Amino acid sequence: MMPKADSNDGEARGARPRAGGTQPNYVPVATVTRLALYLRELQQLQRSGAQRIQSGAIAKRLGLNDSQVRRDLSCFGQFGQRGVGYDITGLMKAIQVILGTDRSWNVILVGAGNLGRALSGYRGFDQQGFRLVGVFDCSEEKIGSKLGNLFIRSLDDLESVVETTKVELAILAVPAESAIAVAQRLEIAGITGILNFAPVTVRRPNSSLTVVDVDLAVELQRLAFAVVNKNKTTD
Amino acid sequence: MMPKADSNDGEARGARPRAGGTQPNYVPVATVTRLALYLRELQQLQRSGAQRIQSGAIAKRLGLNDSQVRRDLSCFGQFGQRGVGYDITGLMKAIQVILGTDRSWNVILVGAGNLGRALSGYRGFDQQGFRLVGVFDCSEEKIGSKLGNLFIRSLDDLESVVETTKVELAILAVPAESAIAVAQRLEIAGITGILNFAPVTVRRPNSSLTVVDVDLAVELQRLAFAVVNKNKTTD
């Protein structure tokens, strides 16, 4: 959804002033969702000892079209060498810069239930530069007990922790009933991005909060649909 | 991505023979990803006592355009009443039929690590008609112990369980290293759909296996990008 205020002149459609002349004003959302997948494959390739890779090989690993890979990357610059391909290390670094994961991010977890506990120990977050610096819950029973090497703290400490530690991102793993209220509180506390596991819409209309939703039941329903409708969808 | 074998005649592009003349041959992928979200909102509305809803209200809850909601639904039939809106119960049932969740699905979980354990207890699955009927792991330590009300079984029992119980779906929560091998084994055992949490591509080129991927680290990276690039993406 594009905010459509003042979009009536059909020419200057946004703030980004187009860098060199070849890149689009906006990066396609679809491209963004694939960028992290490219990085994942590159990391795997590097671990297996490779140094160079071609767009077609990346594409094949992910079930995409080679020209799509090239175009996605070309949104951000020219990273390849004609006739040769892409240098794996160089491309990895470039993608990390694009994603903003060339530095580490402090993250808090809100909700220390089953899912929250599992997420707190998820190695993949750490491996990509996300550092868990706080865990919050509102259950008196849990507060004070340890989760990994962090003490579970009361939600009341949220504001002070966010202020003291430089935290921008939160993983929201609370029950649906409290998710909207907690999200609002996170925003007020200064959190700018939420990875939301609660099965409700927490993004508010006029908010500058960025939300990425992961609804596990929704994904399973999509799977059921895909299984039942093999050969009937567009992809 | 559509498997493009034998798609060279340009006319009969699929199996579905177009129902009444107004629906497209294929359902847009984008529509499918929203269907379960509509259902989620409807369930919530119903719980709050509502009986009717309008496309605009559903859209607002999800941050979409009202006409998109109407068009999505119209892919499957006419569920609304002009001047009135949609009957919540009726629409819920219709969407469940579309998604294939108007009946219950047996699901197995493979991988009883942190994430697997959390997923095994996730209430949302059960609430949408997904029943966990088996848990598998290859760690000798875990085999035989209980997870919820199920015993963790050896991966060696996989084939017999899939055959005895009618299981079509699997949740794959094993480490990246073993994910591809396990997925292949699941397919051979007769599983037709996998919800894959391992951060690797398990979908094989010529396979009829349906895979839906959930890569938690990828989602967090997408969030980081979105936070850094506010106002620069297409949505």
Place this chain on the structure above:
DNA sequence: ATATGTGAAAAGTTTCACAGCC
């Protein structure tokens, strides 16, 4: 010879705008 980067075409998706029904 091989593989990138990219105009241009094709395909897919969203939004507009309004006829049709309540």
Place this chain on the structure above:
DNA sequence: GGCTGTGAAACTTTTCACATAT
């Protein structure tokens, strides 16, 4: 009055195809 269902337009994304570079 109000809201759905849907052609047609607008827009976005993907794919083709080839000039260009090594």
